Amino acid sequence: MKKLTLLFLFISTSIFAQTEYKVLQSETLQDSRQIKIQLPRNYNNNTEKSYPVFIVLDGDYLFEPVAGNVDYYSYWEDMPESIVVGVNEVGKRRKDTEYDKETFLPTKQGAEFFEFIGLELLPLIDKNYRTAKFAIIVGHDLTASFMNYYLLKEDPLFKGYINLSPDYAPNLKERVADALNASESKTWYYLATSTDDVESLNESNKQMNELLKTIDNEKFYYYFDNFEEATHYSLVGRGIPKAIESIFSIYRPINQKEYEDQVLTTKGTYYEYLVDKYETVSELYGLDIQVRINDFIYIADAIEISKEWDQYKDLGKLANDEHPNKMLGSYFLARYYEETGNAKKAMKEYQNAFALEEASYLTKDMMLKRIEQIKQDFGY
Missing domain, CATH: 1.25.40.10 (Tetratricopeptide repeat domain)
Structure with missing residues (x-):
């Protein structure tokens, strides 16, 4: 009986994606953060293979839908197998996304959280796992807005941005458009809203779509969805697979x-x-x-x-x-x-x-x- 149990456990770690749960003590935040990490199927067996990384903000509720879609699409080779990292922000997301009321740039805990992602979390993932140089970040409303600040850096950390009904900070839409227009690195940008989204967010994101459509940069890959009859929350379930399909359209096998x-x-x-x-x-x-x-x-x-x-x-x-x-x-x-x-x-x-x-x-x-x-x- 013990042999059967051991065999079952061995098979399960080989066939299914593996999820690890960690608590990270951040020097920048002076606080601990719960992290979820999904490794690809057979990660331990493919020792020569490197994987793109998804950083998922609001990991307490966004991690599972992102991780599930990544596992599903990579199983059918419609996207590369990837490492998915979720950052739990229960009770902390407003302070994590805080910005200055004059400069409209991250401040206080928002600035610290910005540095935590770039200077602590990503380097830690790169050090401990086999990562490729292709990182995507995912966020919803406040965190979707916040993650756009990485686009304003001279050398952005992320190549892909999955914006699920972002609640853009003042002036951020124009700043992002300017940065994308001038960018010399390839950038994939997905933006989703819905007809039953919060009305102000739906209008804001449609305006952002009109702005981004004018960008003339061959290194900018842009995708937009305004889902019919989806709410602020249900659009997430429709936006994640559409974003994956869009960003990795060229990767897919010939159909x-x-x-x-x-x-x-x-x-x-x-x-x-x-x-x-x-x-x-x-x-x-x-x-x-x-x-x-x-x-x-x-x-x-x-x-x-x-x-x-x-x-x-x-x-x-x-x-x-x-x-x-x-x-x-x-x-x-x-x-x-x-x-x-x-x-x-x-x-x-x-x-x-x-x-x-x-x-x-x-x-x-x-x-x-x-x-x-x-x-x-x-x-x-």
Whole structure:
């Protein structure tokens, strides 16, 4: 019975995202703070992998919906696996977001909390966990406004900002717009309100949307939602997944819509489209990820439809580099040789593919049939 219990516990930490609860003693705040940390599935097994970080203000109620969506979307590879850190602010959020009534910049505990996030919490996470250089911050009304102060720094700590019905401090909208307009670093900015939001916040955020739409900066990625019939609180549940989908739209695997709208209509080769997609992911998010089998299959389908057989040669070499144990690369090269008239080399590549692991619809039975077909067609 003990062995079964131990096995169950081991499996659960491997399959599910892991949440840690910590109490941090802050020198800046002269106070302790409760922190929640969700690590990605199999974090302990992927020792060479680094992960983006989500800092979630109002972690007492925002952490779970953010962590749940991050775990769900990363499970389906629609976003990279990420570390989610929630900062509980029960009874402290008003002082944490305090600003001066003349300068409208953080003051007193607001200034201390600002430094706590940047000088204590983020460095602590970077020191103790494998983090990538891509951090996102999330907040709701007061904390959503507060987190925008990081945009005013010369070298902002965060690349992504998920603003859920922010209650902007005076002059902050204009300051943020000016900073984003002049920014030389890539910034993702999501803003959400709703028709049943607090009326003053809905109007303020629609005004902010009009302001941000005028920004002409190729490094600024902006997304806005005004949800129908959502309240100030229910918009949170709709805004978080929309923000994730928007910020990581380029990261997602190729789907049928991207295939039809972009892959098939690309001005370059299909192979170049695939390479460019992953180079863009690396450039935007600072993440070097393995080319997905799903994406290889979509590119191969495009080659089959267009009969651009020469593109199979480069695709096969890339597949062999990315998935050396899978039959993808050998199959693509076999198709190249088969369609360009080199039956002998095609049969050899099909034989090589047969000895490797199956991938998607590519099976050992399929390789055997291909080999037999070549033998019949060419008299081997």
